Amino acid sequence: MADLATYLLTGLGLVFFIAGTVGLVRFPDQFSRLHALTKGDNLGLGFIALGVAFQAESWAQLAMLALIWVLALLAAGTVAQLVARAALTEQDKP
Amino acid sequence: MTRVLLTALIHRALLLGGAWLALTSAALEALAPGAVAVAVAVWLSLRLLPPKHPFALWRLARHVPRFVAGSVVGGVDVARRAFSPDMRLNPGWLELPSDLPDGARVALGGELSLMPGTLSAGTEDGKLLVHLLDTDAGFDRAIPREAEEIAAIIGQARSARG
Numbered sequence: 001m002a003d004l005a006t007y008l009l010t011g012l013g014l015v016f017f018i019a020g021t022v023g024l025v026r027f028p029d030q031f032s033r034l035h036a037l038t039k040g041d042n043l044g045l046g047f048i049a050l051g052v053a054f055q056a057e058s059w060a061q062l063a064m065l066a067l068i069w070v071l072a073l074l075a076a077g078t079v080a081q082l083v084a085r086a087a088l089t090e091q092d093k094p
Numbered sequence: 095m096t097r098v099l100l101t102a103l104i105h106r107a108l109l110l111g112g113a114w115l116a117l118t119s120a121a122l123e124a125l126a127p128g129a130v131a132v133a134v135a136v137w138l139s140l141r142l143l144p145p146k147h148p149f150a151l152w153r154l155a156r157h158v159p160r161f162v163a164g165s166v167v168g169g170v171d172v173a174r175r176a177f178s179p180d181m182r183l184n185p186g187w188l189e190l191p192s193d194l195p196d197g198a199r200v201a202l203g204g205e206l207s208l209m210p211g212t213l214s215a216g217t218e219d220g221k222l223l224v225h226l227l228d229t230d231a232g233f234d235r236a237i238p239r240e241a242e243e244i245a246a247i248i249g250q251a252r253s254a255r256g
Contacts, residue, residue: 039169
């Protein structure tokens with residue numbers, strides 16, 4: 001049962017990682033691409049962490065998985081702004 | 095010691111101490127070095143990012159379900175567009191006046207970048223620059239509520255408009 005949940009959730013997570021990458025390739029401008037990458041990967045990692053959590057043997061492993069997701073999404077939110085910012089100033093230059 | 099500093103000290107000690115316990119599985123032999131490491135980390139964190147505003151942890155906790163729901167909707171939305179043949183994108187920009195302090199504005203920008211259809215590109219002249227994936231989808235309607243909740247976390251009710 002736990003294995004099934006792991007397969008389903010990590011599989012779903014991979015779908016969102018692929019979606020983020022597909023968006024990165026297909027979306028027309030760098031800002032739209034950032035949307036895909038940031039949101040797709042955030043949700044993808046969330047599902048993978050949740051799926052792996054079903055294999056955890058201790059609370060410490062659960063806490064580590066949660067920590068990984070929280071740190072990654074803090075980084076994603078921050079880096080998305082920085083990249084968008086850099087792209088913006090570049091575009092504004094003549 | 096001010097109240098703001100004291101709450102920041104307690105929050106950060108709990109956060110970093112919790113991280114240490116998680117990373118070491120609360121092993122007994124790791125407790126002593128952990129006490130030193132956490133103390134130094136809290137000191138460094140207060141040096142690098144001095145607390146300027148009160149911080150209501152319970153409001154942040156209350157905000158989590160909304161954030162998780164937004165993450166799911168945002169991820170599903172970009173995935174649907176990425177896989178659909180025509181993608182239905184109509185990108186555009188929005189300038190948002192915001193009187194949130196700097197750190198809170200960065201937090202709002204980071205959060206918006208993970209919420210459905212919005213992406214922040216920092217601030218210009220006190221205005222938050224928000225990129226919308228689809229200007230027809232009404233993604234911007236959620237922004238005032240996010241700004242309000244972030245303002246409430248740092249004890250500034252009704253400080254964010256627009």
